Amino acid sequence: MTRQAAFAPALAGSAFLLAGWSLLAAATADSQLIAGPVEVIAWIADNPGLIGRALAVTLRNAAAGFALGNLAAILLAAVALAWPRSLNLISGLALVVFCLPLIATGPVLRVLMGPGEGPQIALAALAVYYTTLIPLLTGLRAMPAAWLDLVHSYGRGRLAELVHVRARAALPYLFAGLQIAAPAAFLGAMVGEFTGAERGMGVLTIRFMRAMDATALWAIAALAAAVSMAAYAAIGALARHLSHDRPPVILAPPRPVAGSRAGKALDGAVLILAVLAGWWGAMELLGLDPFFAKRPWDVVAALAWAPDAAATRAALIRATGETALFLLPGYLAGLALGAGLATLLTLRPGLALPIMPVAVALRSIPIVTTAPLIVLFLGRGATGTITLVAVMVFFPTLVACLHGLRQAPGQILDLFRTYAAGSLRQMIHVRIPAMLPALFAAARMSVPAAILAVTVVEWLTTGRGLGSLMALSASTSNYNLLWSAVVVVTVISALCHAAVALLERRVLRVYAPEQLRR
Amino acid sequence: MHPPSLTRRRLLAGGAAGLLVGQAGLRPARAQARTAVGLQLSWLHSVQFAGSYIARENGWWQEAGLDVTLLQGGPNAPVEPPVVSGTALVGISAADYTAAAVAQGARFRIIGVAMQKNPFVIASLPADPVRTPADLMGKRIGMALANRPVLQALCRLNDVDFDAIRIVPTQYSAQPLLAGEVDCLLCWETDLPVAMAINGIQAVTMLMADHGYALHSQTYIATEDSLATRRQELVALMSGEARGWEACRADTDAAAELTLRMFPDAGLDLATQKLQAERQLPLMFSDLTDQMGFGWWSDDGVAANIETLALLGHEVTPDLWDRSILEEIHAG
Numbered sequence: 001m002t003r004q005a006a007f008a009p010a011l012a013g014s015a016f017l018l019a020g021w022s023l024l025a026a027a028t029a030d031s032q033l034i035a036g037p038v039e040v041i042a043w044i045a046d047n048p049g050l051i052g053r054a055l056a057v058t059l060r061n062a063a064a065g066f067a068l069g070n071l072a073a074i075l076l077a078a079v080a081l082a083w084p085r086s087l088n089l090i091s092g093l094a095l096v097v098f099c100l101p102l103i104a105t106g107p108v109l110r111v112l113m114g115p116g117e118g119p120q121i122a123l124a125a126l127a128v129y130y131t132t133l134i135p136l137l138t139g140l141r142a143m144p145a146a147w148l149d150l151v152h153s154y155g156r157g158r159l160a161e162l163v164h165v166r167a168r169a170a171l172p173y174l175f176a177g178l179q180i181a182a183p184a185a186f187l188g189a190m191v192g193e194f195t196g197a198e199r200g201m202g203v204l205t206i207r208f209m210r211a212m213d214a215t216a217l218w219a220i221a222a223l224a225a226a227v228s229m230a231a232y233a234a235i236g237a238l239a240r241h242l243s244h245d246r247p248p249v250i251l252a253p254p255r256p257v258a259g260s261r262a263g264k265a266l267d268g269a270v271l272i273l274a275v276l277a278g279w280w281g282a283m284e285l286l287g288l289d290p291f292f293a294k295r296p297w298d299v300v301a302a303l304a305w306a307p308d309a310a311a312t313r314a315a316l317i318r319a320t321g322e323t324a325l326f327l328l329p330g331y332l333a334g335l336a337l338g339a340g341l342a343t344l345l346t347l348r349p350g351l352a353l354p355i356m357p358v359a360v361a362l363r364s365i366p367i368v369t370t371a372p373l374i375v376l377f378l379g380r381g382a383t384g385t386i387t388l389v390a391v392m393v394f395f396p397t398l399v400a401c402l403h404g405l406r407q408a409p410g411q412i413l414d415l416f417r418t419y420a421a422g423s424l425r426q427m428i429h430v431r432i433p434a435m436l437p438a439l440f441a442a443a444r445m446s447v448p449a450a451i452l453a454v455t456v457v458e459w460l461t462t463g464r465g466l467g468s469l470m471a472l473s474a475s476t477s478n479y480n481l482l483w484s485a486v487v488v489v490t491v492i493s494a495l496c497h498a499a500v501a502l503l504e505r506r507v508l509r510v511y512a513p514e515q516l517r518r
Numbered sequence: 519m520h521p522p523s524l525t526r527r528r529l530l531a532g533g534a535a536g537l538l539v540g541q542a543g544l545r546p547a548r549a550q551a552r553t554a555v556g557l558q559l560s561w562l563h564s565v566q567f568a569g570s571y572i573a574r575e576n577g578w579w580q581e582a583g584l585d586v587t588l589l590q591g592g593p594n595a596p597v598e599p600p601v602v603s604g605t606a607l608v609g610i611s612a613a614d615y616t617a618a619a620v621a622q623g624a625r626f627r628i629i630g631v632a633m634q635k636n637p638f639v640i641a642s643l644p645a646d647p648v649r650t651p652a653d654l655m656g657k658r659i660g661m662a663l664a665n666r667p668v669l670q671a672l673c674r675l676n677d678v679d680f681d682a683i684r685i686v687p688t689q690y691s692a693q694p695l696l697a698g699e700v701d702c703l704l705c706w707e708t709d710l711p712v713a714m715a716i717n718g719i720q721a722v723t724m725l726m727a728d729h730g731y732a733l734h735s736q737t738y739i740a741t742e743d744s745l746a747t748r749r750q751e752l753v754a755l756m757s758g759e760a761r762g763w764e765a766c767r768a769d770t771d772a773a774a775e776l777t778l779r780m781f782p783d784a785g786l787d788l789a790t791q792k793l794q795a796e797r798q799l800p801l802m803f804s805d806l807t808d809q810m811g812f813g814w815w816s817d818d819g820v821a822a823n824i825e826t827l828a829l830l831g832h833e834v835t836p837d838l839w840d841r842s843i844l845e846e847i848h849a850g
Binding site for chain 2: 049108114193195289292380462464472475479480
């Protein structure tokens with residue numbers, strides 16, 4: 001492909017996005033919610049210093065968080081592979097840390113790290129490491145057993161296996177993780193600025209929101225989206241550059257689900273103990289004041305025998321019920337949308353031009369900017385909430401599945417082509433089965449993402465459920481209730497994650513048994 | 519209490535002290551270490567905290583031996599944790615937040631009250647205005663659900679049927695009002711109505727403080743521990759605040775200009791900041807503060823606050839307020 005030929009579709013995609021944006025702005029002109037591209041460009045031209053400095057600060061923090069978060073994910077994955085017994089512990093702890101809501105971690109990070117850039121970088125890193133870790137763990141197992149046997153026949157151990165075989169096989173999955181991470185890091189850095197940062201795009205978002213300056217608000221949104229799209233495209237180009245091997249045929253014998261029931265119970269107990277010890281130990285070690293950094297014991301007391309324990313439990317149960325109502329539909333809708341779009345884009349690659357920029361934009365524009373729009377179109381009822389959750393969930397699924405669909409083994413596709421089997425037939429019999437590990441990785445990492453999305457939406461629009469309860473308890477210094485809610489969110493995430501993992505084992509036992517070996 | 523009178527003896531003493539200080543200033547030993555303290559603001563930088571900026575800009579804190587860091591707030595930056603942890607010596611809070619934190623075991627005292635009148639208003643559009651609490655009946659109000667107790671208290675104070683008002687949970691923005699999604703908003707006199715005015719929309723505002731909602735806002739809080747061990751720093755900090763706010767009152771436009779100069783990256787608009795300062799200052803000064811000094815409160819004021827706090831579900835005693843720092847500042 002020549003250079004011009006590569007740029008033409010990108011230009012066409014941008015033109016499509018700009019046209020759509022203009023139309024939307026014109027259609028909603030009365031509501032003063034959206035500013036069109038012309039106004040936005042004029043605003044940026046008028047305020048280059050202000051927006052330039054803010055962009056530089058946020059971009060720097062996002063880049064630092066992106067690097068740290070992904071490095072952490074790679075290290076964790078390497079440890080889990082080199083020492084398989086730690087796999088459950090590592091992925092369990094990673095899930096728990098990812099579940100911690102910003103509203104609980106923000107003040108803690110700010111007190112620990114002071115007024116500088118620390119919390120923004122930390123929150124950007126926290127926003128990305130999990131969505132890299134999960135695909136990576138999948139990728140590190142996605143290879144024919146013969147390759148590993150070859151390493152073993154030379155008498156080499158797990159480390160050589162990791163370096164020579166697994167790392168290479170995992171590359172496409174790693175790049176999927178990095179592509180998902182790019183917009184997440186930028187958004188994480190912006191939201192991190194809500195914890196009292198001095199400057200940056202997030203600070204300006206809050207300011208312009210209150211000042212009803214739709215033009216400035218959309219200028220920020222446009223820049224955030226543009227940065228994310230550029231990073232997404234650059235990582236994609238790097239991925240294409242580095243992985244030209246055709247995906248191998250992975251043949252592995254189906255095997256029974258590993259591990260006894262007692263072994264699993266033991267794993268669970270070890271994980272729970274590690275979480276409690278880590279929680280307590282970290283807070284003690286850092287000398288965090290128990291007024292706002294509640295220990296496990298405080299939460300148990302608040303739920304079991306404090307004078308207002310019954311009220312606390314009732315509030316939590318009611319909020320959990322309200323949250324659950326939106327969680328499952330939003331999660332499933334997001335998954336279906338992501339996987340469906342990925343299938344569609346693989347069948348009709350031309351559609352990627354208009355769809356991918358919109359997908360990246362949706363993921364990278366702060367929800368505080370988009371929420372009023374969705375409320376305007378769909379209202380504050382269930383439809384609006386579920387749509388918002390689905391919007392926040394579908395992107396990781398889409399990216400993971402796109403990469404997964406590309407993992408269809410070349411020889412088998414050749415075989416199908418030899419028999420003149422159409423692309424739909426190839427999709428059903430080859431690509432979708434090849435995508436399943438990626439789909440389940442997406443399903444697992446979307447569990448905490450969906451729960452965090454629901455809580456944010458509740459806080460912003462419906463004012464019900466756990467999200468609203470957490471915001472309320474933080475504003476009234478009821479940190480016992482806040483940390484209890486954090487525990488509830490974590491437990492729900494862990495349970496849903498376990499349910500997905502169970503389903504995953506049943507399906508992959510047939511379609512991708514290599515994922516189940518240790 | 520006697521207002522300080524200027525006697526000849528005092529003038530001479532002051533002059534002598536001035537000379538001594540002047541001489542000390544010439545000596546190299548002047549480079550004494552200043553104490554670093556933090557002041558945790560309750561929100562993003564804006565003219566809302568102009569008094570602090572004026573104090574810092576004029577070096578009034580430095581003269582008193584303090585090196586003050588102004589810690590910005592934000593939507594996810596509660597004031598109480600940094601004050602409890604000692605990251606900030608003083609925080610800017612409000613009586614209801616402080617009461618809630620004290621109920622949860624924090625040992626805070628209110629040591630000064632910047633906003634004598636609570637800034638909460640009900641903002642509506644002239645076509646369908648809310649001018650008295652009774653007008654609220656049958657209206658849709660946009661607000662954060664967290665403020666439900668505030669509206670409930672207003673209704674109780676004015677015998678309005680709370681259930682006759684429909685609450686729509688909205689983001690803190692005037693947009694739902696302008697889009698016709700709600701009839702009125704619960705907000706601050708100094709933010710959303712100012713934004714609307716700058717956009718050419720004159721909103722009708724009903725100040726809740728004029729209808730019995732007595733609640734000290736923008737209050738300075740410190741821990742009992744600091745009050746016991748770091749009095750000198752507290753006095754110096756609050757003294758700078760008092761001076762800063764008096765200067766702000768004298769020229770609100772200059773205060774707005776200083777705010778923009780100090781925070782060029784905050785995305786502030788000069789006209790907005792000027793209008794905001796103009797609307798904020800009347801809430802901060804009263805006959806009482808003219809007589810007793812910035813930040814003061816009366817026992818009657820505390821009693822009224824305790825009543826409002828009870829309506830909001832907070833039980834507090836007058837011990838929550840500690841006037842000793844202000845007494846020290848305004849006595850001299």
